[in-house]
Amino acid sequence: MNIYIKEQSIKDPLSHCQARPLKIALFSGNYNYVMDGPVRALNKLVSHLEKKDMNVLVFSPTTKNANFKHAGTLISVPSLALPGRSEYRLGLGIRGSVQKKLEQFDADLFHIAVPDYLGYSALKLAKRWRIPAVSSFHTRFETYLKYYNADWAKEYIIKYMRYFYNSCEHVYAPCKSMAQELAGNSMGKDVRIWSRGVNRSVFNPSMRNIKWRKTLGISDNDIVVGFVGRLVLEKGLDVFVETIKYIENRGINHKILIVGEGPERYALQKRLPKAIFTGFLEGNDLAKAYASSDIFFNPSQTETFGNVTLEAMASGLPCLCANATGSRSLVVNGQNGYLIDPNNVPLYAQTLTKMINNPKYRKLMGNNSYEKSKRYDWDSILESMIKNYRQAILSYQKCQINNLNMQNSLHVPSIVNPAE
Known part of the structure; x- marks a missing residue:
């Protein structure tokens, strides 16, 4: 079986990943059409990454009129209004021209901020293209169900969330209590904290x-x-x-x-x-x-x-x-x-x-x-995310190299003595 690993994963010294600017593909269910907590955090993150000379491409559903001016470059993905909550959009996956733009971007890392069909499509492409994927946890969908008479779906939602988050290198929870709950429910093999900051020059x-x-x-x-x-x-x-x-x-x-x-x-x-x-x-x-x-x-x-x-x-x-x-x-x-x-x-x-x-x-x-x-400073919090990204890439590369070496060791050709 052939295993494709991005050339730089093997050829470049692993330490090189620690220095060069990264290319990050970010996938979100909402990025500029409804202002909410997750959207503020994601826009803050993209703005910080670009200040650090990172190249970021955002993939998200959009609406005719944006709610605010977003950070970074945004690629609109096909979507439909979310049943029961029409102000939000449900991404319909990645295909056609959107997939081509993503492939041409040649990302070092996929950051998936939504576990819907858009996120699932991104996860499948990450596996196919051998690109590390991380996810940030923003919404407790399983707790919403009781407010919309859909408790019957809770077991299925939790089962899917376990599969989704365990397929990612890292899962970023916004606080310790949320990280503990995710880990306790086996949602994520490496759960880390990506906290939030506050602008105290404005809010005081x-x-x-x-x-x-x-x-x-x-x-x-x-x-x-x-x-x-x-x-x-x-x-x-x-x-x-x-x-x-x-x-x-x-x-x-x-x-x-x-x-x-x-x-x-x-x-x-x-x-x-x-x-x-x-x-x-x-x-x-x-x-x-x-x-x-x-x-x-x-x-x-x-x-x-x-x-x-x-x-x-x-x-x-x-x-x-x-x-x-x-x-x-x-x-x-x-x-x-x-x-x-x-x-x-x-x-x-x-x-x-x-x-x-x-x-x-x-x-x-x-x-x-x-x-x-005063403990919640945006700059230090966002800087820690860059370290997390680099660590996710490094651990993924090492794992891919180990897998390749293991496969090679299982296919050692027999030595034929030409004198026989």
Whole structure:
């Protein structure tokens, strides 16, 4: 059997891979048409790689109108609207002119950021072309199913995810708690942490704006409970609403500030008619909304990291979160906020009431949040990804060379004595 190994894998000294610029092919289900946490991280990564003279080609579904200006070179792949969540697209694989562009690019590494059919197609091509593939874990698809009456598919999804992630050299989880869960579920033979950073020059307590609060009808004495994120069921919106109604019925002084857009906005406005909805915000406007709040409330059980929680921490807010992956790596119970059993609405309400009624402790926890956020620096985090890439390539090359040597040793030709 013939084994094709890229020429540089054998000919070039392995140490050479440590110095030269790399060519990375990145595959994502969304790169520029919906702004969310994974997309922010991937665009940050591509921007950093290009600053380091890396050559990056991104393959993703696109829409007629991009939501924002993306980093790097983007190749559109065929796609269709995702059933039940039409704002997202489902990639239909790699073929035709898209495959030709990918082949001509001659990547050193495939970074697959989505385990859908686009990711599966990329994984198959990586195997066929003998290119190392790594994957980053962004979405807990198996936890979404219960919100869309599809729990029947959970076993199949988990089985497929095991196959997919175990086929990659590395799997990058955004935090320790998510990495532990992946490893515990046998999803990935080498699970590593690719954390997230926060821009503290934008997100910080100095962005608090009393005038802005007043334009929204918020007085100096009002305690603002903030929520930031996509307005979708899997963000824990039912628990959020039930908790707020619980404290409303007990006359606890508060204002609700909801930042974000999504398919559940209309229903959420009907359920929380007193809440203030700002719609989608970004940059300084988003930073102002965080810092002008007093408590950050994130009841999502589906986070893989929690970018919004980190931004709230950098803005000096105490955080009330679900005791689940992502939040568990950011919030230390009783130090910079509280972690609550995910579906325990009475405990959420009691804890939120305690936070509202205790300004001194709220301030102390907010200061702790701000200090803890200083650990999350984008430059050092993204630089570690380049090291991970190089290590993945090196280990793959060594494995291919070992396999080739083993095959050669099994096919030693017999020696014929010409004198016989």
